[in-house]
Structures are given as C-alpha cells and as structure tokens.
Amino acid sequence: xxxxxxxxxxxxxxxxxxxxxxxxxxxxxxxxxxxxxxxxxxxxxxxxxxxxxxxxxxxxxxxxxxxxxxxxxxxxxxxxxxxxxxxxxxxxxxxxxxxxxxxxx
Numbered sequence: 001x002x003x004x005x006x007x008x009x010x011x012x013x014x015x016x017x018x019x020x021x022x023x024x025x026x027x028x029x030x031x032x033x034x035x036x037x038x039x040x041x042x043x044x045x046x047x048x049x050x051x052x053x054x055x056x057x058x059x060x061x062x063x064x065x066x067x068x069x070x071x072x073x074x075x076x077x078x079x080x081x082x083x084x085x086x087x088x089x090x091x092x093x094x095x096x097x098x099x100x101x102x103x104x105x
Contacts (some may be wrong), residue, residue, distance in 0.1 A: 007056060008054065008056065009029070009031070010032070011054050011056045012029045012043050012044065012054045013029065015027075015043070015044060015052070016028060016029060016044060018084075019044065019046075019047060019052075022088050022091055022092055022095075023047075023048070023076050023091065023092070023095050023102050025046050025047065026046050027044050027045065027047055028044070028045050028046055029044065029045075030042055030043055030044065030045050031043070036086060041053050045058060048095075050086040050091075059103065065081050066082060066083075066086045067082060067086065068081065068082045069081045069082075
C-alpha cells in the first residue's frame with residue numbers, strides 16, 4: 001500500500017507533466033529545487049503567475065458548465081477549486097493572451 005507522502009509526490013510529478021503539456025513551461029516540484037517555497041505550501045515552480053499547491057482528494061459537483069467548490073478557511077479568506085479540464089481551458093486562454101498578473105486583494 002502506498003503511503004500518503006508518496007501519493008502526494010506522485011501527484012505533484014503528474015501535475016508537472018500536465019502543466020507542461022498545457023503551457024509548454026518547464027515545471028518542477030519545489031521539494032526538489034526550492035525547499036523554501038515548499039515550506040510555504042507551494043508545490044510547483046515554473047508555473048508563471050500561479051502559486052500551485054497540489055491536493056489529491058476533494059469532492060466536486062459534476063454538472064454542465066464550470067464546476068467549482070469554494071473552500072472557506074478560518075481567518076484566511078476563501079479559495080476555489082475547479083475541474084481540471086475547466087482550469088486547463090482558462091489557463092490556455094490566459095497563456096495565449098499573455099494577460100498580466102492581477103493585483104493582489
């Protein structure tokens with residue numbers, strides 16, 4: 001049986017390959033090349049404006065349209081998750097348009 005740490009590493013490796021396929025960018029796991037980013041909760045480097053943390057378990061609605069899950073974090077704001085194919089579509093459009101980074105809220 002695979003332990004959760006190995007499961008996480010495997011998913012991060014898969015995410016690096018996926019990101020490269022969508023954007024053409026060279027993406028690596030921060031654990032291997034940037035421990036300070038890894039300690040800050042960022043799992044991938046080389047993703048442009050995106051600070052990516054990989055998680056391998058979530059429940060998601062599966063209906064027509066763009067499906068999202070809002071995650072309320074105590075005293076740390078709300079984050080959103082979406083299906084990978086929806087995100088790939090958004091990411092490819094943003095990469096094609098070379099849209100500048102949005103300002104932080």
